[in-house]
Amino acid sequence: MSNKPRCLVRGSINVDEFFHVPSIVQPGETLSSTHYERRSGGKGANQAVAVAKGGGDVTLVGAVGSDGNWVLDGLKQVGVDISSVFVTQEEPTGRAIIQLTPQEEAVRSVLFTHLLLQNEIPFASTLSALAHAHRSGATTLFNPSPIPSVEQLRIFPWSQLDWLLVNQGEALSLLRAFNSQTNESSQNSHISIDIPSSWPSRPEIRAAYLLLHRLRANTAFSPKVNLVCTLGGLGVLALLNSGEGLYVPAAKLNGPVKDTTGAGDCFTGYLVAGLMEVETDGRIESLAKDVVERILRRAIEAAGICVQRPGATESIPYRTELPAIE
């Protein structure tokens, strides 16, 4: 374990292709596209960019095809360490499941303090990286997007995880998977919660907070996990492993919402960069509530800037663009 905080993102690197057409194509119709655009994508790459722009040192471990060198150039430009990305000659970027062994070796050779995972690579690779990181004392974070299968959620080793980052839909899918496993729906549906009086009295916030409490209480889950749930334009909720709850409203926007595509990834990367600043000597089992609140507020500010700009990674602001948080 290294003392200098470094985040390892083990995840996907894709090429997203956009064909701009004059109208929506009808069955049997052939349309010529007026404009073709390719952008680098993949949740692994996007979140790594957000960690880097948020001020954290970050190494990405994943794979690209030999057609993907321009993607790597873009990642390098914003400060992502791509020296452990595996370039395969056999497969084009992000269009196939690529052989795992070299990446698993890369995960073991990098010194890191934080591991960030999504669900766009084979599940076995995610589990392997998580087990290794947990053993080595790193802080582990998982953004289960796209949502894994019920079977995968049931076998996931939750006790190896420190932070679970979800949106409301993902939180609900998790609860349903757990309830079908433990038959607990009748038990924990009666959990009652107190909403702090300082929070806005909105039913959506109440419902999401209740959802987090039900997840936490489920015997298939682990109470050691800190839960963070983004609520789109309503902001973010957290239920810490201390049992304390936090709500941070969305950022006040200066202009209209342009593109929410990368907002979740931007939020996630900034959250990790924030944790890296306070966990300089490795994992802290239970962070103070006010420390987490500051980190969430900064991530919310970054996501607020992100939704006002087009694009998935270009829209992620640099730390210097954020307003000061007192």
Ligand code: ADP
């Ligand atoms: P995901 O895209 O992963 O579903 P959300 O839609 O919850 O994630 O958005 C992530 C974060 O982006 C939110 O917590 C919020 O900070 C910000 N955000 C999203 N939509 C808006 C919006 N309409 N106005 C302000 N902030 C937003």
